Amino acid sequence: MLPANLELSLDAFNQLLMHTPGTAAPIPVTPVRAFPIAAPDDAIALVDNHGSERLWIEHLTDLTPDNAQRVRQTLASREMTPLILRINHVSRFATPSVWQIETNHGATELTLKTEDDIRPLPSGGYLVADTFGLQFKIPPRSQLDRQSQRYLARFL
Amino acid sequence: MRHRPPSSVLARLPLDLSADLQFVTRVLILTQEEIVLAMPEDDTVIEARWRIEPGDQLRLTDHAGLGLLQLNDANHSKAQWRFTLSHRQAAEAFAAQFNSTNAAPSSPLALASTEPAALWPEEALNDATPPSTWTLFRLWRFAKPYKGQLLLGFLLTLAATAATLVPPYLTMPLMDDVLIPFQNGVAIEQSTVLKYLAGLLGAALVAWSLGWARTYILSRVSERIGADIRTATYSHLMNLSLDYFGSKRTGDLMARIGSETDRINLFLSLHLLDFFTDVLMILMTVTILFSINPWLALVTLIPLPIIAWMIHIVRDRLRTGFERVDRVWSQVTNILSDTIPGIRVVKAFSQEARESERFHQANQLNLKVNDRVNRTWSLFAPTVTALTEFGLLIVWAFGIWQVSQGAITVGILTAFLAYIGRFYSRMDSMSRIVSVTQKTAAGTKRIFDILDHTASVPNPKHPESLSGRKAAIELNQVSFRHGNRGILHHINLKIKPGSMVGLVGHSGSGKTTLVNLIARFYDASAGSITLDGTDIRQFNVADYRRQIGLVLQEPFLFFGTVAENIAYGKANATPAEIIAAARAAHAHEFILKLPHGYDSLVGERGQSLSGGERQRISIARALLIDPKILILDEATASVDTETEREIQQALDNLVQGRTTIAIAHRLSTLRQADMLVVLDQGRIVETGQHAELLKRQGHYYRLYQAQIKLNESAELNDNEPICAPPNAAEGHHHVAS
CATH class of the missing domain: 1.20.1560.10 (ABC transporter type 1, transmembrane domain)
Structure with missing residues (x-):
């Protein structure tokens, strides 16, 4: 259960602090998604600097709107999984291959190191890790335009 | 906006993300007095600038493929910039440059290395021809x-x-x-x-x-x-x-x-x-x-x-x-x-x-x-x-x-x-x-x-000779990252020749990674590991590994006879050598009980043998090559207490006179170590001997207490110890030798 008087705040370093008035001093915590792919808005843990879990949030909506907002803000600034909207060009069909893509975070390029870095998702989409570790999401193939589909098919 | 260009550029960092995480390209420029955010093609088109004041620090962190650079003073964060890790090198150089010119010398972020370009060889993409x-x-x-x-x-x-x-x-x-x-x-x-x-x-x-x-x-x-x-x-x-x-x-x-x-x-x-x-x-x-x-x-x-x-x-x-x-x-x-x-x-x-x-x-x-x-x-x-x-x-x-x-x-x-x-x-x-x-x-x-695919652990062109080394190991500012996760951070460690070092810490604290780096299964992402003062990257990989005996938690036996498995690292070993190694590993007697003795076949994973028996064969294997460095990675973790004692005795023979690095979950097995190194989240948090660390009441003390409690509760529950009690290391009298 969540403590009733739980307070989450951001300090001047943009660090999320967890505080339950009446108990110990505020502690810096980091929100971590338990199922970042399957259920990103459910099951979030607040973890302290030692990696111990300090609070378990079943659904973000269980928090007060202010607290939820701060958790969201922290997560948004820490994590991003751009959704690929279009594949404009791929340098070649062998890996490593550089893809020119458009995402919901703007246009960029990603370098695919091996085809094994494309992981199918249960939803029918894919998750692509570029060589530098950033994850990109690809919607199910039917939602892409023909050109993107054709590029993608060469790597699946 | 057009402004005067920044004077005397100390470092540049290309940024590919904006503050709200959109893909845009900018460049961050460090000068003596300020940090400037400018357009990538033209330094004079400036978006923002921040004055550097005394006491300012630059903090570099990363998570899930995103890097974050923060300019902090004592009380708050003055600015934050984001980038994907494709610019990590540049970011580390940038932060290092900043901290070496601005921060106090004691700053934990002042990186020792000023040549980051040489540190990431694995990221050079090897160009293969397209599959036409x-x-x-x-x-x-x-x-x-x-x-x-x-x-x-x-x-x-x-x-x-x-x-x-x-x-x-x-x-x-x-x-x-x-x-x-x-x-x-x-x-x-x-x-x-x-x-x-x-x-x-x-x-x-x-x-x-x-x-x-x-x-x-x-x-x-x-x-x-x-x-x-x-x-x-x-x-x-x-x-x-x-x-x-x-x-x-x-x-x-x-x-x-x-x-x-x-x-x-x-x-x-x-x-x-x-x-x-x-x-x-x-x-x-x-x-x-x-x-x-x-x-x-x-x-x-x-x-x-x-x-x-x-x-x-x-x-x-x-x-x-x-x-x-x-x-x-x-x-x-x-x-x-x-x-x-x-x-x-x-x-x-x-x-x-x-x-x-x-x-x-x-x-x-x-x-x-x-x-x-x-x-x-x-x-x-x-x-x-x-x-x-x-x-x-x-x-x-x-x-x-x-x-x-x-x-x-x-x-x-x-x-x-x-x-x-x-x-x-x-x-x-x-x-x-x-x-x-x-x-x-x-x-x-x-x-x-x-x-x-070129091996990411390359052989040097002119390898150094390995003969006559005493096996003093030194780790200097060693960091390792896998994908977008930093696993080890700035590890400094000196291991004297012939001494035994125990690595302690929660699982996931980086113990096995550290050992893998020492065995050169991977190369460190930053920093260096030296053997008697020579960087291990300057040795021929195979020659270097020949100096290392490895005993793993899950001993792997190949299909073949017991003798062949013991002689795996030294195919020309004489039967006398094999038997001597088996004796020292306390494996001789049970091998003799097998239907064909040393000629018995062991299955794909040695399935006809128990875990302890397999482990002792793998210890004999390590003993036979007479390594200068010995690595024990949870060698006794998967066996029961009785077997552990037998294995422990075998290990005691193995450890003598060799530089030993042991990982053990049961702290009792590490009591005779000359030095214990406590790792937490990829950093060394404590070093010292058992008694000394107990006195300090820090990380090690807590780990130790937790195990004692576990043992006690186990004894209360079923009257039978699951783990060796902490004072059982001296209890060798249990074992028939």
């Missing part, structure tokens, strides 16, 4: 040793093909000089007929024997080329570093080395040979046709460009399709290699039906993909056949017209039809070369994917 048909030419590397035989095969092919073209040529005089005159009332002259028939027979016999010699020689060569490819790929694979195996699935690698090389082999010995013969035959036929009658020859060749064009169109679709077929096929084999080793788990949880279903689904996918390819493919072959018939029709029509005009004889038309029949039937089979070539090109690409 040209990939096949790379096979020349393997064909080169067989040049002479290939040339002989080529000459035989030339001769055999020429011989097969003789019979249709002879139909011409047979028709014109014998049969048609006979119909017109001229008697058949026996000697002429015999001459032609002998010619036909001779040509057939020559073609037969040459064809046999050619096929035999070229199959022999291609079989050898195939074997060479397989061997080369396997030995290259063996030399790749551990992280390559971590990222690949066993089934996939097995498929590549097994079936792909087989496919290349088949291609070389059968399809390529046929194709080559076909091309020769067509060239020769065309020459003959033109020499007989250029006009008829031209008409005959009309369908040729159409077929070539068709082949070109379908080429791309088929190649994509076949690449997919390959990938899906390795998915099928992956399931096999996944479940068969884990069959006990499958059965224990009675998930046989689920696994069958999983296999069924992969198989269905395989079917689906194959169906899709076959749809294109099945249309292709009949179309070629139809075009062939169509071509024959043209020749018939044009030929009959020409005969009626008296331009050619019936004999010429017959010869043309005989040639063209062969010609087009070869076109049909030639069109098949497209698919096999594409398949083989895809397979070759997958083979060269392995061959092109």
Whole structure:
């Protein structure tokens, strides 16, 4: 259960602090998604600097709107999984291959190191890790335009 | 906005993300007095600037592929910039530059290294050629040793093909000089007929024997080329570093080395040979046709460009399709290699039906993909056949017209039809070369994917000598990251020669990674590890590892005898050496109890032996190579207390006089260590001896207390210790020796 008087705040370093008035001093915590792919808005843990879990949030909506907002803000600034909207060009069909893509975070390029870095998702989409570790999401193939589909098919 | 350009640039950091995480490119410029955010192409177009004040710090962190650079003063964060980790190098250099010019010398972020460019060799992308048909030419590397035989095969092919073209040529005089005159009332002259028939027979016999010699020689060569490819790929694979195996699935690698090389082999010995013969035959036929009658020859060749064009169109679709077929096929084999080793788990949880279903689904996918390819493919072959018939029709029509005009004889038309029949039937089979070539090109690409992968643990050009080393190990600012996760951070550690160091910490704190770095299974992302003052990257990898004895939590025994397994690291060991090692490892007695003693076979994973027995064999294996450095990675974790004591005794023999690095979950096994190193989240948090660390009441104390509690509660619950109680290290009197 969540403590009733739980307070989450951001300090001047943009660090999320967890505080339950009446108990110990505020502690810096980091929100971590338990199922970042399957259920990103459910099951979030607040973890302290030692990696111990300090609070378990079943659904973000269980928090007060202010607290939820701060958790969201922290997560948004820490994590991003751009959704690929279009594949404009791929340098070649062998890996490593550089893809020119458009995402919901703007246009960029990603370098695919091996085809094994494309992981199918249960939803029918894919998750692509570029060589530098950033994850990109690809919607199910039917939602892409023909050109993107054709590029993608060469790597699946 | 245009401003004066920043003066005296100290460092530049390209940024590819904005504050709200949109992909935009900017550049961050560090000068003596300020940090400037500018446009990438033009430093004078400035978006924002921040003055640097005394006490300011630059904090660099990263998470999930995103880097964050914060400019902080004592009270708050003045600015934050984001980037993807493709710019991590530059960011570290930037922060290092900032902190070396601005921050107090004690700043924990002041990085020791000023040459970050040299620290990330693994990120240089190795450029492989794209998988076009040209990939096949790379096979020349393997064909080169067989040049002479290939040339002989080529000459035989030339001769055999020429011989097969003789019979249709002879139909011409047979028709014109014998049969048609006979119909017109001229008697058949026996000697002429015999001459032609002998010619036909001779040509057939020559073609037969040459064809046999050619096929035999070229199959022999291609079989050898195939074997060479397989061997080369396997030995290259063996030399790749551990992280390559971590990222690949066993089934996939097995498929590549097994079936792909087989496919290349088949291609070389059968399809390529046929194709080559076909091309020769067509060239020769065309020459003959033109020499007989250029006009008829031209008409005959009309369908040729159409077929070539068709082949070109379908080429791309088929190649994509076949690449997919390959990938899906390795998915099928992956399931096999996944479940068969884990069959006990499958059965224990009675998930046989689920696994069958999983296999069924992969198989269905395989079917689906194959169906899709076959749809294109099945249309292709009949179309070629139809075009062939169509071509024959043209020749018939044009030929009959020409005969009626008296331009050619019936004999010429017959010869043309005989040639063209062969010609087009070869076109049909030639069109098949497209698919096999594409398949083989895809397979070759997958083979060269392995061959092109350079080991991320490279051997130096001029390796240092390893002889006479005492094995003092020193870690200097060692960091390691895997993908986007930092696993070890700025580790500094000195290990005296002959001393024993225990690594302690929660699981996931980086102990095994540290040991893997020392064994050079990976190279550190930053910092250096030295052996007696020499960077371990300057030794030959194999020579260096020969100095290291490794005992793992899960001992792996290869299929073979017990003696072979003990002598794995030193194949020329004498039986006396093997027995001495087994005795020292306390394995001698149980080995003698086995039905065939040291000659007993142990299964794929040594299944006929218990965990403790297998572990003692692996200790004997490590003892036999007499290593200077010994690494024990949870060597006693998976066995019961009694066995642990036996193993512990064996280990005590092993440890003597060697630099030892031991990881143990049970702290009791590390009490005799000269130094304990406590790791937490990839950092060293405490070092010291057991008693000293207990007194300090820090991390180690807490770990220790937790284990004592665990032991007590276990004893209370079932009156039987699960773990050795902390004072049991002295309790060797339990063990019969």
